[in-house]
Amino acid sequence: xxxxxxxxxxxxxxxxxxxxxxxxxxxxxxxxxxxxxxxxxxxxxxxxxxxxxxxxxxxxxxxxxxxxxxxxxxxxxxxxxxxxxxxxxxxxxxxxxxxxxxxxxxxxxxxxxxxxxxxxxxxxxxxxxxxxxxxxxxxxxxxxxxxxxxxxxxxxxxxxxxxxxxxxxxxxxxxxxxxxxxxxxxxxxxxxxxxxxxxxxxxxxxxxxxxxxxxxxxxxxxxxxxxxxxxxxxxxxxxxxxxxxxxxxxxxxxxxxxxxxxxxxxxxxxxxxxxxxxxxxxxxxxxxxxxxxxxxxxxxxxxxxxxxxxxxxxxxxxxxxxxxxxxxxxxxxxxxxxxxxxxxxxxxxxxxxxxxxxxxxxxxxxxxxxxxxxxxxxxxxxxxxxxxxxxxxxxxxxxxxxxxxxxxxxxxxxxxxxxxxxxxxxxxxxxxxxxxxxxxxxxxxxxxxxxxxxxxxxxxxxxxxxxxxxxxxxxxxxxxxxxxxxxxxxxxxxxxxxxxxxxxxxxxxxxxxxxxxx
Amino acid sequence: xxxxxxxxxxxxxxxxxxxxxxxxxxxxxxxxxxxxxxxxxxxxxxxxxxxxxxxxxxxxxxxxxxxxxxxxxxxxxxxxxxxxxxxxxxxxxxxxxxxxxxxxxxxxxxxxxxxxxxxxxxxxxxxxxxxxxxxxxxxxxxxxxxxxxxxxxxxxxxxxxxxxxxxxxxx
Numbered sequence: 001x002x003x004x005x006x007x008x009x010x011x012x013x014x015x016x017x018x019x020x021x022x023x024x025x026x027x028x029x030x031x032x033x034x035x036x037x038x039x040x041x042x043x044x045x046x047x048x049x050x051x052x053x054x055x056x057x058x059x060x061x062x063x064x065x066x067x068x069x070x071x072x073x074x075x076x077x078x079x080x081x082x083x084x085x086x087x088x089x090x091x092x093x094x095x096x097x098x099x100x101x102x103x104x105x106x107x108x109x110x111x112x113x114x115x116x117x118x119x120x121x122x123x124x125x126x127x128x129x130x131x132x133x134x135x136x137x138x139x140x141x142x143x144x145x146x147x148x149x150x151x152x153x154x155x156x157x158x159x160x161x162x163x164x165x166x167x168x169x170x171x172x173x174x175x176x177x178x179x180x181x182x183x184x185x186x187x188x189x190x191x192x193x194x195x196x197x198x199x200x201x202x203x204x205x206x207x208x209x210x211x212x213x214x215x216x217x218x219x220x221x222x223x224x225x226x227x228x229x230x231x232x233x234x235x236x237x238x239x240x241x242x243x244x245x246x247x248x249x250x251x252x253x254x255x256x257x258x259x260x261x262x263x264x265x266x267x268x269x270x271x272x273x274x275x276x277x278x279x280x281x282x283x284x285x286x287x288x289x290x291x292x293x294x295x296x297x298x299x300x301x302x303x304x305x306x307x308x309x310x311x312x313x314x315x316x317x318x319x320x321x322x323x324x325x326x327x328x329x330x331x332x333x334x335x336x337x338x339x340x341x342x343x344x345x346x347x348x349x350x351x352x353x354x355x356x357x358x359x360x361x362x363x364x365x366x367x368x369x370x371x372x373x374x375x376x377x378x379x380x381x382x383x384x385x386x387x388x389x390x391x392x393x394x395x396x397x398x399x400x401x402x403x404x405x406x407x408x409x410x411x412x413x414x415x416x417x418x419x420x421x422x423x424x425x426x427x428x429x430x431x432x433x434x435x436x437x438x439x440x441x442x443x444x445x446x447x448x449x450x451x452x453x454x455x456x457x458x459x460x461x462x463x464x465x466x467x468x469x470x471x472x473x474x475x476x477x478x479x480x481x482x483x484x485x486x487x488x489x490x491x492x493x494x495x496x497x498x499x500x501x502x503x504x505x506x507x508x509x510x511x512x513x514x515x516x517x518x
Numbered sequence: 519x520x521x522x523x524x525x526x527x528x529x530x531x532x533x534x535x536x537x538x539x540x541x542x543x544x545x546x547x548x549x550x551x552x553x554x555x556x557x558x559x560x561x562x563x564x565x566x567x568x569x570x571x572x573x574x575x576x577x578x579x580x581x582x583x584x585x586x587x588x589x590x591x592x593x594x595x596x597x598x599x600x601x602x603x604x605x606x607x608x609x610x611x612x613x614x615x616x617x618x619x620x621x622x623x624x625x626x627x628x629x630x631x632x633x634x635x636x637x638x639x640x641x642x643x644x645x646x647x648x649x650x651x652x653x654x655x656x657x658x659x660x661x662x663x664x665x666x667x668x669x670x671x672x673x674x675x676x677x678x679x680x681x682x683x684x685x686x687x688x689x
Contacts (some may be wrong), residue, residue, distance in 0.1 A: 015673050016664055265601035267600060284598040300556065343660030344618065344660060351661075417619045435655065
């Protein structure tokens, strides 16, 4: 009889040695003549425990972690295959407290199954959502998504059902589903985890979106910084197609839907939806004017649903369990689950899918355990590179779209980057401007030129040159960028900059004047 | 260290980096084979770069011809995207993450360490042609910062010492 052992193949788990652990387990089992069925799964998202090894004992999975290659022989000595005690033993995976308190909806399978096993996907509820959707009219599917309260997970939080309705009602000979997998914001990795850990859920969600809106072709635009996600997604599409889940007659019905997986080329701006459409069309990723909305005039001029990976992947369990099951979680107008990604200087960095409404403080301290360095927390950037920096006083803000906006920030894609007291917010503000300058598509002046001038003005403030006048100038510049930029890059770069100045003014007043001003 | 030994259901093996010498005929074959795709320009450029390691200047008219675009349009696309190289890369490409999460864990010190120890700058290649060093703005490993990528392989919690060790394995 063989014992099944799971070792994640998620690229973050591999980045700290999961492959070495898998190799060591295979070698050790061979040396001892033990029969081990070594499986690779996605990650559960508990990255401080990666590489996390799980042994299947009866109907349980027993976790050990973080395991290093050199721990493996000792684990076998202790009776790894029987799930025996060891200093790295974490107990039953399901009962690991920080996993047990999550409400996994979008990530229900991630880290549990072999990501590229369609059989495992179906055995864990996969394609039940599509089956249920196909029994309804397209309009009823859109109603179900609307009733769930699902909002765009890419950052903007636009109601997904409303977007699908617009595309459904737009008359056209061809419509598209364009999945935005250009997850460029620092602090976020949830899309990558789904694409590496449960790629069929995205395929199923896109197929549901295709049926609901009348689109027959889907594209997944994946950033080139995610080579593993690209390979696993492309392979999953081939497998789904070979099994009849994509193509002319999806799942034995007369529904036609197929997917093409495309690779980005290192442009942050291509995460902006119209820039992504331009890139998919084979052009420079220049942002488009809106209107027209992509839902009316999108990819190749056709009505197009542009949704983030998580929005689409969540459509499948919503159709499977019903809108009510999803909408019951959450708070106010933020229904369902928030996919929180703790990142940076945090002791327990990882992905936590929990109902909306937890406060930042609860997330960072209860889930994350505070800073990794053990030094006092000083700032938190929420919502990616264009998100605001929050000081300690604002950490009681609940994690939902409206509350974050009211606090002068945005939830974005759910990334929370923690900084300890060694951070210099003037440097971070300068970086935000520098980043905008590097990544600007160049189409509109406030972003293209404003960001350059922004770097220069902040440099002068840091140097102590006419500090007050330059702070005023910076404020004016931020106002212009905010109000007149064509898209979110120039329009949101003011968030990290302004919040840094507002909450951490002392960091902008550190210069020791070298010469007296005349 | 290579991970061929771990074939266990891992479909995400890294590609090799043995690039072919520039050959216009081969470039034409690639461009023509993919020209039917909607929005074929990026897929063709990626394929060319995978084949030759960079976008040779003589590839521009070939792509333009295949897609019925002007050369200026193709040059525009090549120069817009950070990924497309117009000169051959080093034997290995090392990308260091400069995202905020990595910054919060000493990512900028890692950049300095690598620039100093390799005696090169971000965006440049070492004088022996072994390593091209470049910046990435988020490698998606933000819970295990700081991160860097050696060719297609991601590494997390990279201290300067660990970075030196990793580079020694590819030297």
